[in-house]
Amino acid sequence: MVEVLSRFGLVRSRHRLSQFPATLGRAPSCDVILDEADVSAVHARVVRNADGSLTLEDNGSANGVRFQRRKTPSVPLGVRTDVRLGSAHVRFVSLTEPVAKTQLFRVSRLDRWPAVFAGLVAFVTSELFLDVYLKATRVRASEVMESLLGLTIVLVGGWAFVWSLASRVTHGRSKVVGHLAAGFFALAGVNWAGVLPPYLSSMLRLPPMPSSVLRAVLMIAVLAWLVFQNLSRVVSWSRRRLLVTVGTLALIGMAFGFTAQFASDSRYSTGLPLTDVQGPPALLLGPAPPDADLGHRIAALQKEVDAAKAEH
């Protein structure tokens, strides 16, 4: 059996070879079609030897056959043999070996885990971006406004990049445009969700409480939508499963948001309403060291203000 692998070592397709000699290459007439630019039309052939064993032979291809990183004219095929035809990664697996079944199982599990893993990486990294963003904008509202464009590009770009990477891992396609669009609309949505309710409530002279609740709910909704949009491009789950996952994430986010809000961590006070619901778990949940560490903190702040002074 022939397995065509993706760049990340995941099985993209499987082919059973029944007739020999069998051909591998870019041409439609081949038994196994390898859709890579540097694969020749008929790149290689698998021939059956007199003793029944199989050998892969280079069919005079432009980029050659590589086995164990070396270019060779022919490769004897064993129970499991990895070769490269140009940039295509192909694995030959003997079907007569009983290990094949466990191998298949492992491969299929592998196929599922990267989605979760990539999702986690994407989440953590985007949180990191958010953190940097919030720290960078902590100082005052006017500075945030000044640098909003640059930050938007970094934020949305970083977000889209990470999710695209995840998509690439799971589907082999980056879907950059989709992720970019989702990130952009979510950022816009978060800003509007932060601004609109207080504005409306002051116009309609409503008490502040419903407006802040509405604001929090709106923002969670926007962020949930964002996760949904991105996640649906990365994994191939059913709609129901997606909704349940995103809903759970939103609930956790809401819990985090409110705890962060009452802990009112200074690092997250940007003056932007965004911070009221977004944030890491409340500081209170973590362990508290037994000293204020004033020396280090003053030294760090001194560096910061001295730099500001030197700028002047």
Added chain:
Amino acid sequence: MGALLSVLLASTDASQVMAQYGDRVAEVQVLGTQDVNVDARTVIGSGFWLDAHLLVTNFHVVSELVWWPKSHRLQVLHGATRLKGRLLEIDPPHDLAIIEVEGEAPAHFTLAAQDPVRGAALFALGHPHDIGLSIVDGTFNGLVEGQLEELLHFTGALNPGMSGGPCVDEAGEVVGVNVATRGNEVSFLVPAHWVKTLYERVKAQQSPPDFSQRVAETVVESQQTLTQELLSQPMNKTTLGAWDLPAGWPAKDLRAWGGPLNESDPDDLFAVSGYQVLGDAMTVLRPDAEYTGQVVLKHRLYEAKSLGSVQLYRRAGQGFSRDEHDSTGDEEEFHTSWSCDARVFTQGGSRLKSHLCMRAYKKIDGVYDYVLRAMTFDDPKATVVSELQLYGFSVANAEKLQQRFLEAISWKR
């Protein structure tokens, strides 16, 4: 008998003092020249001759000249005569400056060797509001209490413009230099011995120093002395709710105040009480605008009546992390903006979240301003927000004072 009476009458008569010493006082003007880049201001004060050439005034009268020498010039007005002046020496923490004036003064003052007795009659001379020389009589009331710096209490109405003028006793000797007023005839004088110290320094100097460097030197020195005094004994303590809290420094009997505050919300969901200590040892860097040397200590106790802990902490924490401090100051010219950080830690059985802010002086090296806030997370029904503000302290001293402050916070379970 008649002769004695006439002597007594003469000695307490302000008109006599005015006639005898009036021409030893001058008006000091620091004039802003045209400069589009600087907000040039004109400051008018008073000064008095200590010898034929040297005139004493307040630092805050000539401070503009120190910060922006190019866009200001100094002028001394003696009666109708305009005289050129040159700044020779300054002592910002004691708010003093000495000017060299061209020509020779007809007469000059001498400094009193020691403070007068309480209740003694004093006469302050100066140019209030630029409307001509005037004299104010009042009484001497000893050292000002509840203050970080050493000042004399003069009960008499000093007015703007009289700053830098002399306050003399019945013998015509200078007891102090007019410096500030708190209204209602409560006024302050810089003790004469600081004038003497500065005068001796001028006599010893070859040429005027670099003034902005001199500001830094004197401010660093003064905070060093103050810190040593404050750290010499453990802090006073007070109790607020279930917390023992630092309440000031035994070495300095500062004005303290405590009690319920009217900050409580109209819905009566929680109550606030407070305690605070103000040490306004204010070195005036720029009149009505920039000060340094203050020490402020504050506590606020928030007690929930019908509020959950989350809501209580939220209310108490409102403004906690914002960069709102008592001394605003001009960020463009004098200060960098505040840099802040946060940390949660445990202390004296209390779980605290602290928030530390710091800013630098753009024109003074070696000292910084600090605001340290700490909020307790011990009791779901009550929390204390404590605050220590230090203005114009070195990094090492601020750390010691802050450490001492935090260590004095403890929770009585």
